[in-house]
Amino acid sequence: MGSPKALYVFETGNFLDPVLATFTNAWMKNIAKNIPGIYELLPSERYFRDGNYYLERTYRERILGGGYVTRRESRNFAQTEEFFQTRQAIWYNSPRYSTAKTLHTNLNSTYDKIISGEINTYVIVGYNVKTLSCLLHHPSTGYVETLDQNKLGDGTVPLISSTFNFADTDASVMPRKPYYVNGVSHADLVKKSDSTLQLVKNIINGNENSLPTGVSRAVSIENKWNGYKITAACPVDLTIKDTADRWVGTVTSDSVDATEGHEFDFYICGENNDTKIAFVDNMSNIEIEGFDTGTMDFSIEQYVNGSIAKTIFYHDVPITDKTIINTTTEISDDSSLQVDSNGDGTVDQVIKPDAIIIAQTAPTIIGDKNISLKYREEKQLKDSVVGDGLTWSSSNSKYISVDTNTGRITSQKSFIKTGTAIITAQNSEGKVEFNVKVKPNFVQWLMIIFLFGWIWM
Numbered sequence: 001m002g003s004p005k006a007l008y009v010f011e012t013g014n015f016l017d018p019v020l021a022t023f024t025n026a027w028m029k030n031i032a033k034n035i036p037g038i039y040e041l042l043p044s045e046r047y048f049r050d051g052n053y054y055l056e057r058t059y060r061e062r063i064l065g066g067g068y069v070t071r072r073e074s075r076n077f078a079q080t081e082e083f084f085q086t087r088q089a090i091w092y093n094s095p096r097y098s099t100a101k102t103l104h105t106n107l108n109s110t111y112d113k114i115i116s117g118e119i120n121t122y123v124i125v126g127y128n129v130k131t132l133s134c135l136l137h138h139p140s141t142g143y144v145e146t147l148d149q150n151k152l153g154d155g156t157v158p159l160i161s162s163t164f165n166f167a168d169t170d171a172s173v174m175p176r177k178p179y180y181v182n183g184v185s186h187a188d189l190v191k192k193s194d195s196t197l198q199l200v201k202n203i204i205n206g207n208e209n210s211l212p213t214g215v216s217r218a219v220s221i222e223n224k225w226n227g228y229k230i231t232a233a234c235p236v237d238l239t240i241k242d243t244a245d246r247w248v249g250t251v252t253s254d255s256v257d258a259t260e261g262h263e264f265d266f267y268i269c270g271e272n273n274d275t276k277i278a279f280v281d282n283m284s285n286i287e288i289e290g291f292d293t294g295t296m297d298f299s300i301e302q303y304v305n306g307s308i309a310k311t312i313f314y315h316d317v318p319i320t321d322k323t324i325i326n327t328t329t330e331i332s333d334d335s336s337l338q339v340d341s342n343g344d345g346t347v348d349q350v351i352k353p354d355a356i357i358i359a360q361t362a363p364t365i366i367g368d369k370n371i372s373l374k375y376r377e378e379k380q381l382k383d384s385v386v387g388d389g390l391t392w393s394s395s396n397s398k399y400i401s402v403d404t405n406t407g408r409i410t411s412q413k414s415f416i417k418t419g420t421a422i423i424t425a426q427n428s429e430g431k432v433e434f435n436v437k438v439k440p441n442f443v444q445w446l447m448i449i450f451l452f453g454w455i456w457m
């Protein structure tokens, strides 16, 4: 159903590796727009089924207290096609694209036959190799950057594409037979993988259930990227060090340099190559070095399971050609930029972030949402909810009060009748509600009768 990398190739001219793009992109881009095969690899309409997409539009939103946050919005098939047309001057070749689209349409009936079991199919796919699954389009500057190097594919084709988007279906009942080869890239799957060759022999010999090492019949599709995306906009160069302060890579305006053996990805993009982006998998130290006078926007986004959990943002940091700034990827209230303005080795200024944004997900209840309390009983509801930044409230605090921050509820009133209240836990993304009932227990009933019995006598 296609590979987002095809779009990346058109945009950057880079077939191989992001690090090499800078050396080859200009001439490769010119050739790529005339190669039919790349248009055929663009994700087809079918790729967009079940909420998949491969292009997100970004826009900046000013936030309270200064600074901006970059928001993202996924593009559907029609919007993605519209985007292609805006690339007319760069690569989009409409006759080539229509031919590819016709091919995609004709393949649909084949896909249907495969999925329905009409064609007996063995699907052998590589997985657990960093695979580009999404690109970000910044309409304000026009550039497109890569994102979401999750490990769901073979380095070229994401799992949802190579498995006809049925990766999460129970393998044992599927008409087609998927085989997942661990850690093998797109080209190596056929060329170099002993596991693949052995598997093919097994299938041919009728031993399709005999799985060579590294091959499985099902994989989790939940393996999303965890790490940090570091973005620095001019006029600075960016050097990433590991936590032991060892150099692992540098991105400058015109080159990308990285040591071997590190999985970190570096990119340059934007007008005049003025934005540097680095993806790192674990905690790292960052050195930022000025090469001109101006200001820098700097951000670190922490990804957890493929989504942005925290963003830290420094806006308009003054830079000279002597400025050296150190920071870490860690995002907390204590985070800062250590600025040595004149490069003499002594820190002159400590800059606090303009904004730290913690993403919130809608709260969910674990366990029972219906709760019974006795008179004057307390209960902690915090542990019954998953979610950050919760505020608690009670619909009837006369009967059941709640601590707005901790979620501890207490039944308040002596009463004979049963009392109820709805306790709500809320954050910016949503809310959950508990139905709480207060009922005196038997002993408490006796006490009520004993103490207040005279009323009825």
Ligand SMILES: [Ca+2]
Pocket (backbone or CB within 6 Å): 340, 341, 342, 343, 344, 345, 346, 347, 348
């Ligand atoms: Ca200094």
